[in-house]
Amino acid sequence: MNRPPLRFEIHSEEGEARAGVLTTRRGPIETPVFMPVGTAGTVKGIRFEELESDDLNARIILGNTYHLWLRPGIDVIKAAGGLHRFIGWERALLTDSGGFQVWSLGALRKISEEGTEFRSHVDGSLRFLSPEVSMDVQAALGSDIVMVFDECAPGAASHEETERSMQLTTRWARRSKTAFTQLQAEGADTGRVLDADGLSGAQALFGIVQGAGHLDLRHHSLEQTVDIGFDGYAIGGLSVGEEKQVMFDVIDEIAPKMPKDAPRYLMGVGTPEDLVESVARGVDMFDCVLPTRNGRTGQAFTSRGKLNIKNAQWAQDNRPLDESCSCSVCRRHSRSYLRHLYMSGEMLASILLTHHNLAFFLDTMRGVRQSIRSGDFPKFRREFTERLSANGD
Amino acid sequence: MNRPPLRFEIHSEEGEARAGVLTTRRGPIETPVFMPVGTAGTVKGIRFEELESDDLNARIILGNTYHLWLRPGIDVIKAAGGLHRFIGWERALLTDSGGFQVWSLGALRKISEEGTEFRSHVDGSLRFLSPEVSMDVQAALGSDIVMVFDECAPGAASHEETERSMQLTTRWARRSKTAFTQLQAEGADTGRVLDADGLSGAQALFGIVQGAGHLDLRHHSLEQTVDIGFDGYAIGGLSVGEEKQVMFDVIDEIAPKMPKDAPRYLMGVGTPEDLVESVARGVDMFDCVLPTRNGRTGQAFTSRGKLNIKNAQWAQDNRPLDESCSCSVCRRHSRSYLRHLYMSGEMLASILLTHHNLAFFLDTMRGVRQSIRSGDFPKFRREFTERLSANGD
Numbered sequence: 001m002n003r004p005p006l007r008f009e010i011h012s013e014e015g016e017a018r019a020g021v022l023t024t025r026r027g028p029i030e031t032p033v034f035m036p037v038g039t040a041g042t043v044k045g046i047r048f049e050e051l052e053s054d055d056l057n058a059r060i061i062l063g064n065t066y067h068l069w070l071r072p073g074i075d076v077i078k079a080a081g082g083l084h085r086f087i088g089w090e091r092a093l094l095t096d097s098g099g100f101q102v103w104s105l106g107a108l109r110k111i112s113e114e115g116t117e118f119r120s121h122v123d124g125s126l127r128f129l130s131p132e133v134s135m136d137v138q139a140a141l142g143s144d145i146v147m148v149f150d151e152c153a154p155g156a157a158s159h160e161e162t163e164r165s166m167q168l169t170t171r172w173a174r175r176s177k178t179a180f181t182q183l184q185a186e187g188a189d190t191g192r193v194l195d196a197d198g199l200s201g202a203q204a205l206f207g208i209v210q211g212a213g214h215l216d217l218r219h220h221s222l223e224q225t226v227d228i229g230f231d232g233y234a235i236g237g238l239s240v241g242e243e244k245q246v247m248f249d250v251i252d253e254i255a256p257k258m259p260k261d262a263p264r265y266l267m268g269v270g271t272p273e274d275l276v277e278s279v280a281r282g283v284d285m286f287d288c289v290l291p292t293r294n295g296r297t298g299q300a301f302t303s304r305g306k307l308n309i310k311n312a313q314w315a316q317d318n319r320p321l322d323e324s325c326s327c328s329v330c331r332r333h334s335r336s337y338l339r340h341l342y343m344s345g346e347m348l349a350s351i352l353l354t355h356h357n358l359a360f361f362l363d364t365m366r367g368v369r370q371s372i373r374s375g376d377f378p379k380f381r382r383e384f385t386e387r388l389s390a391n392g393d
Numbered sequence: 394m395n396r397p398p399l400r401f402e403i404h405s406e407e408g409e410a411r412a413g414v415l416t417t418r419r420g421p422i423e424t425p426v427f428m429p430v431g432t433a434g435t436v437k438g439i440r441f442e443e444l445e446s447d448d449l450n451a452r453i454i455l456g457n458t459y460h461l462w463l464r465p466g467i468d469v470i471k472a473a474g475g476l477h478r479f480i481g482w483e484r485a486l487l488t489d490s491g492g493f494q495v496w497s498l499g500a501l502r503k504i505s506e507e508g509t510e511f512r513s514h515v516d517g518s519l520r521f522l523s524p525e526v527s528m529d530v531q532a533a534l535g536s537d538i539v540m541v542f543d544e545c546a547p548g549a550a551s552h553e554e555t556e557r558s559m560q561l562t563t564r565w566a567r568r569s570k571t572a573f574t575q576l577q578a579e580g581a582d583t584g585r586v587l588d589a590d591g592l593s594g595a596q597a598l599f600g601i602v603q604g605a606g607h608l609d610l611r612h613h614s615l616e617q618t619v620d621i622g623f624d625g626y627a628i629g630g631l632s633v634g635e636e637k638q639v640m641f642d643v644i645d646e647i648a649p650k651m652p653k654d655a656p657r658y659l660m661g662v663g664t665p666e667d668l669v670e671s672v673a674r675g676v677d678m679f680d681c682v683l684p685t686r687n688g689r690t691g692q693a694f695t696s697r698g699k700l701n702i703k704n705a706q707w708a709q710d711n712r713p714l715d716e717s718c719s720c721s722v723c724r725r726h727s728r729s730y731l732r733h734l735y736m737s738g739e740m741l742a743s744i745l746l747t748h749h750n751l752a753f754f755l756d757t758m759r760g761v762r763q764s765i766r767s768g769d770f771p772k773f774r775r776e777f778t779e780r781l782s783a784n785g786d
Contacts, residue, residue: 332441336473337434346437351744
């Protein structure tokens with residue numbers, strides 16, 4: 001009866017980098033893994049069939065407590081039998097807690113010990129989110145990995161301000177776990193899997209380490225979070241406007257000290273080079289809106305750096321976006337055509353750039369995993385980074 | 394050396410309805426056929442892989458001389474080696490001549506015997522389109538079926554006005570054919586197929602019958618157009634705001650009198666019931682923006698009538714758009730989810746509704762063809778029409 005909600009096995013290590021398998025109740029996921037972001041129940045601009053195709057083969061995607069709670073609302077998703085069934089996706093789902101979105105999107109925030117009051121960006125209504133509400137919503141969503149409700153201090157926050165925020169996050173983490181445990185016992189989880197091979201079939205809960213760029217607070221936060229005890233651990237509050245060096249200082253310092261036998265998730269990061277560099281520091285999981293968001297604004301990620309499809313230089317360029325890429329977009333379409341679509345305001349521009357960008361991110365992670373397993377990660381990392389600057393962008 | 398550019402064979406007839414095969418240099422197309430509209434080199438909101446999939450299996454799509462000439466411009470498409478290669482589509486392409494778009498989109502039109510002067514809706518520049526320019530552009534596009542450059546009289550035009558316009562269309566048709574023949578001889582066609590089994594491998598040219606709602610002028614136009622001689626014949630200038638009865642009066646009167654051994658193409662029409670009713674009057678080919686355009690504004694076509702996905706009544710409805718539809722959207726997604734996507738402004742709403750609508754139109758035509766072949770078309774037509782009004786919309 002004491003089966004865990006997930007299993008994490010490391011198969012290869014090279015320096016701090018590790019390759020392994022994270023098994024959720026929806027099946028195994030090879031790590032390090034990149035998770036496409038499906039904010040409102042859709043990874044913007046791409047069909048689930050494509051996410052499942054060999055081209056992308058995304059094993060886990062994100063959903064967003066804040067967005068889904070405000071719209072369509074929990075009643076609708078419950079009526080469908082949970083988020084998986086509502087959106088039509090049987091693979092793993094991770095939901096974030098809404099803490100970050102309240103911080104970045106909510107207007108008129110009022111933070112108290114109890115939780116956060118804010119105005120909905122959808123209809124202006126006054127809403128209240130707390131650890132208990134967030135756990136309640138995430139149980140109704142039935143996601144496979146639940147994140148604790150945290151507070152995210154601004155990147156430039158003072159030591160005092162950050163410490164206050166970090167301590168609140170710790171208390172909220174404790175309340176999150178209590179509420180989460182209660183909800184699991186009550187059977188509130190809509191995504192329960194009855195026959196999850198060797199696993200409990202229940203949701204997993206991840207803690208989040210905060211502390212902005214203050215390393216002493218990050219250490220303190222890590223200690224407290226591990227003390228409470230979670231199925232996995234995340235580093236939050238990075239890639240929120242701080243200097244790149246601050247981000248890597250935190251990852252350098254914290255990632256290797258996180259529990260070795262649990263998955264380590266770096267939230268909201270980052271560029272392809274950020275991913276590879278963070279893997280080198282011991283991170284296992286990533287999510288980021290860059291491939292989808294930038295795809296919609298005409299930016300392609302390629303093995304030779306970024307490419308802005310709007311540039312006139314591509315007007316008659318019949319090469320694919322990335323000559324080293326074998327995704328369905330690069331197999332079929334030219335820069336010239338993609339530029340035409342973008343300049344004409346055609347939806348297909350966003351669809352195709354999103355597809356290619358996701359393919360590039362997911363393929364990069366495949367390369368990372370293979371190289372760790374074959375003992376070639378340092379070489380992969382060096383060559384990947386050199387190639388990225390080939391176009392000088 | 395006197396091989397034709399296309400072949401048209403009728404295999405079954407039932408009343409005026411006919412089922413057969415239109416073979417272009419890109420291969421055979423079963424008729425009656427619906428052609429999705431790819432205005433600017435993309436059928437809006439859908440990938441070519443989907444158009445080719447068993448779900449849709451579109452055998453021919455439209456391109457638009459007016460739009461492609463203005464943007465990206467002919468130089469770009471020529472540099473890619475023609476429209477097929479530019480967009481990445483190897484199946485058949487029909488291009489319209491630009492006549493209709495000048496009429497419906499161009500500002501400051503000035504029509505003379507020579508052609509039409511207008512301002513580009515893209516950049517406001519002054520442009521001039523004539524039979525010769527249109528043939529030149531369509532040769533550069535390398536489409537498989539070229540349409541003559543015509544003038545489209547307003548639906549409410551007087552007899553006198555319509556006659557003047559129709560006569561101009563006839564003179565332009567003659568000039569179109571002359572210019573077209575010259576361009577084929579010069580090898581201007583970028584889409585030439587060297588080894589088109591039994592066919593010349595050159596482009597085909599269709600004439601267009603005009604005359605608005607005036608049946609005598611329609612007859613006259615048909616006579617003159619057949620006199621010039623084309624590979625196929627279209628009825629233009631319908632579905633432009635006239636009463637539905639006017640449209641069917643024209644089709645009733647004209648379609649059965651069009652050459653029996655050539656394909657008959659009803660331009661820009663229409664709803665699923667318009668398609669079935671027009672097939673019953675002897676039409677073989679259709680194009681219409683309804684499935685794609687209405688998909689983007691939240692309207693689904695179903696076997697039980699239209700469905701507006703915005704309606705609150707679908708908020709918790711877990712049924713597919715159309716319970717009789719087996720397309721990938723209906724197999725996977727609910728009305729509730731699609732409504733959520735639409736209300737959230739998510740691009741995936743347009744993508745999925747477009748896919749379903751195209752599947753419904755193309756599947757309807759499959760049903761039409763089968764029923765003609767099996768001698769059941771009257772039954773198909775009756776049941777299809779009855780079912781369409783089931784939802785009372």
